[in-house]
């Protein structure tokens with residue numbers, strides 16, 4: 216894909232990967248709308264990009280705000296070719312000690328907000344003759360990484376992977392879907408402000424040191440756009456992340472070999488085949 220002249224929207228664009236995506240897209244000749252919950256850095260990020268960029272404050276956990284963002288994108292850019300459902304937050308700590316309000320907050324952004332953004336912009340783009348491409352930001356945490364202290368975040372990123380896979384299966388012919396699964400990128404993810412109703416984050420020096428060693432947001436954005444241009448579904452960036460997925464697959468394969476090995480005719484419980492069979496029976500009875 217040639218990005219010149221393309222119209223893009225990016226959520227979580229005031230910082231980190233989202234901001235770098237906006238910069239890289241504008242450098243390639245695209246026009247962008249940057250969206251974020253944090254107004255001051257959002258405005259600054261858009262102003263740095265000049266006339267090719269507009270901005271709108273949007274809390275992605277508010278579906279009506281995402282619909283208002285789509286109306287703004289339609290009005291400002293006259294349509295949308297690329298939508299990056301990128302906004303996300305993190306929390307850490309033992310999974311069994313998580314506080315319900317914090318779990319709701321994180322799922323409201325990472326899952327519901329990603330769904331709202333992907334759904335609203337898929338509907339907008341599907342109605343255009345040229346269609347479009349939606350990119351949902353997952354993580355290496357979508358793929359099998361079992362990092363202690365990240366249970367709720369990991370669950371949200373698995374949910375994003377599931378959303379993306381089914382949205383790909385459902386997509387009309389003019390829509391492409393990708394899921395971005397980066398490893399660690401040096402951003403402000405572990406430092407973002409939280410709602411006042413939630414307790415202050417514990418100072419976590421280790422995660423600050425880990426983030427500081429991450430891939431640069433610019434490199435992550437460049438790799439992301441290369442994946443989009445190539446029409447990849449899984450957009451991956453950090454080679455080691457594959458080990459987590461392979462470890463999970465090997466454990467699963469061994470579990471099936473022990474407990475539910477394949478037998479002739481085992482596909483009788485395969486739901487898509489069942490549905491096709493039931494439909495064929497209905498057709499022949501009609």
Ligand SMILES: NC(=O)c1ccc[n+]([C@@H]2O[C@H](COP(=O)([O-])OP(=O)(O)OC[C@H]3O[C@@H](n4cnc5c(N)ncnc54)[C@H](O)[C@@H]3O)[C@@H](O)[C@H]2O)c1
Nearest residue numbers: 227229230231232252274275302303354399400402403404
């Ligand atoms: N940094 C990493 O190591 C890493 C790795 C894998 C995946 N990711 C994912 O990449 C995405 C971007 O994260 P980042 O690392 O650039 O972090 P970041 O904190 O630098 O950027 C995230 C942006 O999202 C915004 N945001 C937070 N809540 C929002 C809401 N309700 N509505 C709209 N915007 C909101 C923040 O204000 C911030 O500007 C996230 O989905 C994150 O989970 C990051």
